[in-house]
Amino acid sequence: MNPADLGSSCPVPLEPETVRMAHGGGGRLSRDLVERVFRKAFANPALDSRHDSAVVEMGGARVAFTTDTYVVRPLFFPGGDIGRLAVVGTVNDLAVSGAVPRFLSAGFVLEEGLPIGILERVVRSMREAALSCGVEIVTGDTKVVDKGKGDGLYVNTAGIGLVPAGVDIHPLRVRPGDAVIVSGDLGRHGIAVLSVREGIAFESDVESDCASVFPLADALVRAGVDVHCLRDPTRGGLASVLNEIAADAGVSIEIEESAVPVSAPVSAACELLGLDPLYVACEGRLVAIVPGAQARVALERLRFLPEGAGAALIGQVSKGPAGQVTIRTTLGTRRVLDLLSGEQLPRIC
Amino acid sequence: MNPADLGSSCPVPLEPETVRMAHGGGGRLSRDLVERVFRKAFANPALDSRHDSAVVEMGGARVAFTTDTYVVRPLFFPGGDIGRLAVVGTVNDLAVSGAVPRFLSAGFVLEEGLPIGILERVVRSMREAALSCGVEIVTGDTKVVDKGKGDGLYVNTAGIGLVPAGVDIHPLRVRPGDAVIVSGDLGRHGIAVLSVREGIAFESDVESDCASVFPLADALVRAGVDVHCLRDPTRGGLASVLNEIAADAGVSIEIEESAVPVSAPVSAACELLGLDPLYVACEGRLVAIVPGAQARVALERLRFLPEGAGAALIGQVSKGPAGQVTIRTTLGTRRVLDLLSGEQLPRIC
Numbered sequence: 001m002n003p004a005d006l007g008s009s010c011p012v013p014l015e016p017e018t019v020r021m022a023h024g025g026g027g028r029l030s031r032d033l034v035e036r037v038f039r040k041a042f043a044n045p046a047l048d049s050r051h052d053s054a055v056v057e058m059g060g061a062r063v064a065f066t067t068d069t070y071v072v073r074p075l076f077f078p079g080g081d082i083g084r085l086a087v088v089g090t091v092n093d094l095a096v097s098g099a100v101p102r103f104l105s106a107g108f109v110l111e112e113g114l115p116i117g118i119l120e121r122v123v124r125s126m127r128e129a130a131l132s133c134g135v136e137i138v139t140g141d142t143k144v145v146d147k148g149k150g151d152g153l154y155v156n157t158a159g160i161g162l163v164p165a166g167v168d169i170h171p172l173r174v175r176p177g178d179a180v181i182v183s184g185d186l187g188r189h190g191i192a193v194l195s196v197r198e199g200i201a202f203e204s205d206v207e208s209d210c211a212s213v214f215p216l217a218d219a220l221v222r223a224g225v226d227v228h229c230l231r232d233p234t235r236g237g238l239a240s241v242l243n244e245i246a247a248d249a250g251v252s253i254e255i256e257e258s259a260v261p262v263s264a265p266v267s268a269a270c271e272l273l274g275l276d277p278l279y280v281a282c283e284g285r286l287v288a289i290v291p292g293a294q295a296r297v298a299l300e301r302l303r304f305l306p307e308g309a310g311a312a313l314i315g316q317v318s319k320g321p322a323g324q325v326t327i328r329t330t331l332g333t334r335r336v337l338d339l340l341s342g343e344q345l346p347r348i349c
Numbered sequence: 350m351n352p353a354d355l356g357s358s359c360p361v362p363l364e365p366e367t368v369r370m371a372h373g374g375g376g377r378l379s380r381d382l383v384e385r386v387f388r389k390a391f392a393n394p395a396l397d398s399r400h401d402s403a404v405v406e407m408g409g410a411r412v413a414f415t416t417d418t419y420v421v422r423p424l425f426f427p428g429g430d431i432g433r434l435a436v437v438g439t440v441n442d443l444a445v446s447g448a449v450p451r452f453l454s455a456g457f458v459l460e461e462g463l464p465i466g467i468l469e470r471v472v473r474s475m476r477e478a479a480l481s482c483g484v485e486i487v488t489g490d491t492k493v494v495d496k497g498k499g500d501g502l503y504v505n506t507a508g509i510g511l512v513p514a515g516v517d518i519h520p521l522r523v524r525p526g527d528a529v530i531v532s533g534d535l536g537r538h539g540i541a542v543l544s545v546r547e548g549i550a551f552e553s554d555v556e557s558d559c560a561s562v563f564p565l566a567d568a569l570v571r572a573g574v575d576v577h578c579l580r581d582p583t584r585g586g587l588a589s590v591l592n593e594i595a596a597d598a599g600v601s602i603e604i605e606e607s608a609v610p611v612s613a614p615v616s617a618a619c620e621l622l623g624l625d626p627l628y629v630a631c632e633g634r635l636v637a638i639v640p641g642a643q644a645r646v647a648l649e650r651l652r653f654l655p656e657g658a659g660a661a662l663i664g665q666v667s668k669g670p671a672g673q674v675t676i677r678t679t680l681g682t683r684r685v686l687d688l689l690s691g692e693q694l695p696r697i698c
Contacts, residue, residue, distance in 0.1 A: 016464040016465070016466055017464065017465045017466075018461075018462050018463060018464050018465060019459045019460070019461055019462065019463040019464075019465060019468065019493055020461060020493070021461055021493050021495065022493075023459065023491070023493050024459070024491060024492045024493030024494075025493075030491065033465075033491065034489075034491065037465070037468060037469055037472050038455075038472060038489055038491075041472045041473060041475070041476040042455075042472075042475075042476060042479075042485075042486040042487075042489070044485045044486075044487060046452070046485065046487035046488070047485075047486065047487050047488065047489075053488060054452065054454075054487035054488040056451070056452050056487060056509075058407060058408075058410050058412055058451065058509065058511055059407075059408070059409065059410025059411075059412070059511050060408065060409065060410065061407050061408025061409065061410050062408075063407055063408070063412065063509070065452055065454060065487060065488055065507075065509060066454065066488050067454035067455070067456045067488055067489065067490050067505065067507055068456065068490045069456040069457070069458055069490055069492045069505060070492075071458060071492045071494050102405070102407065103395070103403065103405050103414055105403075105414060105415065105416035105507045106387075106391075106416070107416045107417065107418040107456075107505045107507070108418070109418055109420060109458070109503055110368045110372065110373070111368070112367075112368055112369060112370055113367050113368065114367060114368040115365040115366065115367050115368075116365065116366045116367065116368060116382075116386070117365050117366075119368065119386055120386055123386050123387060123390045123391075124390060126390070126391075127390040127391060130391070136391075136393045136395065136396075137391040137393075137396065138391075138393060138395035138396050138403035138405060138414060139395070139396065139402060139403040139414055139415050139416055140383075140387055140391070140396075140416065141416050141417045141418055141505075142372070142373060142379065142382060142383065142387070143373045143418045143419075143420045143503075143696075144368055144369070144370050144371075144372050144373030144374075144695070145373075145420050145500060145503075145696065146370065146500075146695075146696075148497065149498075149499065149500040150498065150499065151494060151495075151498040154458055154492075154494075154503070156416065156418060156456045156490075156505035156507075158414075158416055158454045158456070158505075158507030160405075160407065160412065160414060160509060162407055162408050346493070346495075347492075347494065347495075
């Protein structure tokens with residue numbers, strides 16, 4: 001790289017700062033990159049809303065619009081594959097914005113030499129996931145890159161959905177007294193991917209939780225719960241999502257370790273590998289922040305659905321220091337759950 | 350690759366069919382892959398419409414929705430860069446569907462080790478292009494892949510726009526007697542990229558035509574021209590776009606070689622390199638198919654704009670064999686302009 005290519009008139013450092021794996025990990029470095037490079041350049045109200053989707057006005061309708069690229073390695077893992085993930089992940093980004101997911105695009109980067117059979121398998125999986133999520137893949141694109149310039153295949157999906165009248169789900173609505181609920185046990189996706197990637201066999205197999213959270217979100221809205229904020233804890237897990245919400249809303253969040261559902265196999269795998277399940281990715285869980293007075297009805301509605309059977313009230317929002325997330329451990333001590341600088345598990349989605 | 354991974358119950362061939370560079374070239378192999386793998390799996394009316402964008406109904410509005418991933422090599426070329434291309438290319442896919450482009454998403458795949466300064470330069474270019482096209486980048490995503498699993502950076506943009514009431518621009522509306530118009534000279538983008546990639550210096554520098562075609566499309570609609578079909582001749586160039594239109598509409602298209610505008614430097618470069626300019630990519634040209642009786646007013650309106658100053662009537666639609674595109678050469682002979690199997694220039698966009 002010619003330093004002149006950096007287009008800077010400042011003295012050129014001998015070693016320019018470069019992209020690191022941690023920039024894609026959903027932690028502090030990811031956030032810094034977004035703030036410093038993207039948000040600075042693309043500043044506009046929809047982007048500034050810090051939602052998982054932008055909500056824009058189109059011909060009188062409120063349209064949620066989101067995108068994600070999927071680079072998970074390996075392409076197939078217990079409970080899912082890159083195709084299913086690409087559909088479900090984007091559907092979930094729409095759902096947590098309060099939208100009814102409707103239409104998806106699919107953009108493929110194929111590496112020269114990829115067996116067509118693998119592509120067909122991924123595409124079939126996308127079709128099945130789209131059918132099960134009630135969305136249609138209506139537009140697409142395919143690019144091929146030279147052998148050694150990709151990793152089999154990458155998929156981008158963008159999605160659009162309609163936000164029904166009256167729905168206003170947004171981190172800025174979170175306030176002291178709100179309850180923090182999760183829809184089920186945490187960390188399955190990350191551990192499932194890791195198990196096949198690293199060839200680790202655990203005592204019991206862990207499958208990814210990869211699934212749409214729309215039925216869960218929809219159940220809350222239909223029950224009349226005044227949902228303040230929804231998130232799906234993917235890259236960086238529950239701890240990162242709560243940190244983002246606390247920072248955006250200017251509140252503290254306190255959770256109880258004993259209340260956070262983690263399955264025995266995920267817990268065992270995390271212990272073995274030195275991972276904290278609070279930072280491990282899920283792909284089918286919902287974090288819901290609702291008024292404290294509605295926590296009970298919200299829990300009931302979630303538990304009524306098979307995918308919400310393990311829903312739990314795990315903490316509450318308080319006035320404490322803005323942006324701080326703390327956990328009361330099973331030992332009774334309290335510690336800060338910070339954003340990690342990078343990721344525990346790269347290329348998890 | 351384990352053959353069992355192919356998920357087929359048929360006897361497994363020893364050498365499974367694999368993805369080739371030509372599958373991404375916009376020619377016959379691209380089209381075959383789309384038909385065989387994607388259209389088969391994702392069949393639905395919006396996808397089946399064979400438009401550059403899907404047009405879907407959202408809350409009473411007609412919304413055009415499109416996506417493209419950009420893998421151009423090198424990242425910077427005369428007249429543009431991957432960032433500008435990613436904005437303009439998706440804006441153009443919306444514009445040729447008759448939509449007013451409004452909002453874009455941006456999904457980055459960054460290769461570990463990419464200088465942050467390069468990313469900043471690309472992002473600045475995207476901002477400038479978005480401003481000049483009148484669109485906002487409202488949502489985004491960043492993934493990082495290991496060194497050696499990418500090529501600096503890839504960008505996906507998806508876009509949404511509103512199709513105004515009364516506008517119905519669609520390949521199926523093309524009929525015998527229609528006129529075929531291009532908005533300017535052809536092949537600049539492909540030759541500009543090639544010149545830097547291969548280190549070839551031509552007598553006069555060729556710059557990419559990378560620009561929004563929305564003002565051109567809009568001028569035709571506002572002038573009351575009953576535009577039947579619009580396309581931007583990117584991958585595969587004019588010849589490929591005309592082949593697609595002829596096949597989709599079940600008509601023949603005849604063009605006059607002497608009427609097709611190609612600049613002297615592009616022409617010289619093509620001759621030197623053995624390329625046919627009719628197959629070389631443009632990124633800021635419009636192909637418009639309009640009723641023969643309105644060809645004159647359409648030409649006038651296009652030429653009134655600086656970016657349409659070189660507009661030309663190059664041929665017409667006839668009843669001949671469905672899907673056939675022919676050219677009458679300057680020698681007076683007639684030959685078929687077929688789809689190429691692959692591409693002349695890989696990774697041009």
